[in-house]
Amino acid sequence: MNPEFKTIFYIIPLGICLILLLIFIASAFGYSRVGQSRPDPEKNSIYECGFDPFGKIRTPFAIKFALVGILFMIFDIEISLLIPWTIVFNQLDSFSTWIVYIFVLILTIGLAYEWLKGGLEWE
Missing domain, CATH: 1.20.5 (Single alpha-helices involved in coiled-coils or other helix-helix interfaces)
Structure with missing residues (x-):
């Protein structure tokens, strides 16, 4: 070629x-x-959850939001790691079992912290 x-x-x-x-x-x-298009002023207005925005952008927010985030992480990580652990529980040695117990203890401490700070009280 x-x-x-x-x-x-x-x-x-x-x-x-x-x-x-x-x-x-x-x-x-x-x-x-x-x-x-030619949008009207209503379309160009600032929208914040159905209400007119109030306050300044840089105002401090309540610690409640961080506590809800911690609570979500505690339960999310616990569920995503304990379900597979229960499936292979009979195949693990004692070291692996104690590691999971320590993990659950750390998550329990996080949950206790959340409870003491009032993160579980919904208003």
């Missing part, structure tokens, strides 16, 4: 793909301009 033919054999499909890509990009830009 001729070396020039081989080069053309690779360049033509690449050029076709490049042309199609440029057509696609140009059409995407064109279509984005076609449907330009």
